[in-house]
Amino acid sequence: MPYDFREDLVSYILSRMEGSNELDSKVKTQPSKRFILGPLAADMVDDVKHAPANDLNPDKASIRATRLRTSILVDNTELDKKPEFSILVKGYVFYKIRSDEVNDGPENPLEDDNLGEEHNKYLWVRKEFQLPISMQINSNKSDYSTYLDFSEIVSSCNSDDLIYKKILPDTWKAEVSVSIKKYEDNKSIVHFYLSNTAIYDYNKDRDVEKTLFNCKMRVDLHNLTTSKFLEQYNYNGHKQQYLYDFRTINCQASFLDNQTKNIFETSNYYLFKQKKIDVISNLYDNDLSFISLSKEGWENKLELILNVMENLYNHSNNIFENHSNNGFID
Numbered sequence: 001m002p003y004d005f006r007e008d009l010v011s012y013i014l015s016r017m018e019g020s021n022e023l024d025s026k027v028k029t030q031p032s033k034r035f036i037l038g039p040l041a042a043d044m045v046d047d048v049k050h051a052p053a054n055d056l057n058p059d060k061a062s063i064r065a066t067r068l069r070t071s072i073l074v075d076n077t078e079l080d081k082k083p084e085f086s087i088l089v090k091g092y093v094f095y096k097i098r099s100d101e102v103n104d105g106p107e108n109p110l111e112d113d114n115l116g117e118e119h120n121k122y123l124w125v126r127k128e129f130q131l132p133i134s135m136q137i138n139s140n141k142s143d144y145s146t147y148l149d150f151s152e153i154v155s156s157c158n159s160d161d162l163i164y165k166k167i168l169p170d171t172w173k174a175e176v177s178v179s180i181k182k183y184e185d186n187k188s189i190v191h192f193y194l195s196n197t198a199i200y201d202y203n204k205d206r207d208v209e210k211t212l213f214n215c216k217m218r219v220d221l222h223n224l225t226t227s228k229f230l231e232q233y234n235y236n237g238h239k240q241q242y243l244y245d246f247r248t249i250n251c252q253a254s255f256l257d258n259q260t261k262n263i264f265e266t267s268n269y270y271l272f273k274q275k276k277i278d279v280i281s282n283l284y285d286n287d288l289s290f291i292s293l294s295k296e297g298w299e300n301k302l303e304l305i306l307n308v309m310e311n312l313y314n315h316s317n318n319i320f321e322n323h324s325n326n327g328f329i330d
Helices: 006-019 046-050 151-158 298-321
Strands: 069-073 084-098 121-134 143-147 174-184 185-196 213-220 229-235 238-244 245-247 250-254 263-267
Touching: 069 213, 069 263, 084 151, 084 174, 084 185, 121 143, 121 151, 121 174, 185 213
Parallel strands: none
Antiparallel strands: 069 185, 069 245, 084 121, 084 213, 143 174, 174 185, 213 263, 229 238, 250 263
């Protein structure tokens, strides 16, 4: 496959926005001020103390989100099988080190050289985590949760001789939860949550970074069979319907295999690629270039274009008129 500069550029920009690029393994500026794709922020202590309870809605779509959610639809009979979910949570944490004794690594074009002498004394170092958990579902319970264990990550960071300040055991806190709600008479909706449950206090935590970065969940549903969500609506006087696999907040989700549909993974964005649309200069072996249309016989070629457009128009009308599916068009 030939090299595509556009693909490379998009990949580079996205990796810099989520902090996964090699250049971001060590950064001078605080990570929560630069990475905007996929972070889960800790709640600010003042927000928790003073905000009304109804304002602390973690399911609001936000650039400073504290929680992501992915939902699937299942038949109630599937839940009677007491399924088990295997969940892998992936992401990064950052910790602070002294930079006067280390090489800053590759030149980072996004770093500001005018941050001041104080900033140049320290670096934030990226540390990857992958934390697996399992959840067993039973028919008489609707909510399940478990906290992630960051103890090995904390220990590994604290073993760095250049660490500026030791990481406390409760610095990074996150919870995975599953909630099952009735959706229709014979179906239920299953919500998967990943939440940052840490509290950030600027007066105490200015030398630590409690935000979790590039957060993703990979969920193995094993033998659970999912259903599709269905949305029905009217468009230009015609009934239409839309089928889809996931409902998400602060993330996107997709199955790794669209045939088996037993493992899905969240992502920080959805990438849409617009196919290149070329101008048609040849139709049914008829040259439709401007030069050709300027010569004798141009009327026949314009009539050909008109006939093709009328056929397409009639075909689209037939689709609307001869639909099935309870009057809805997929």
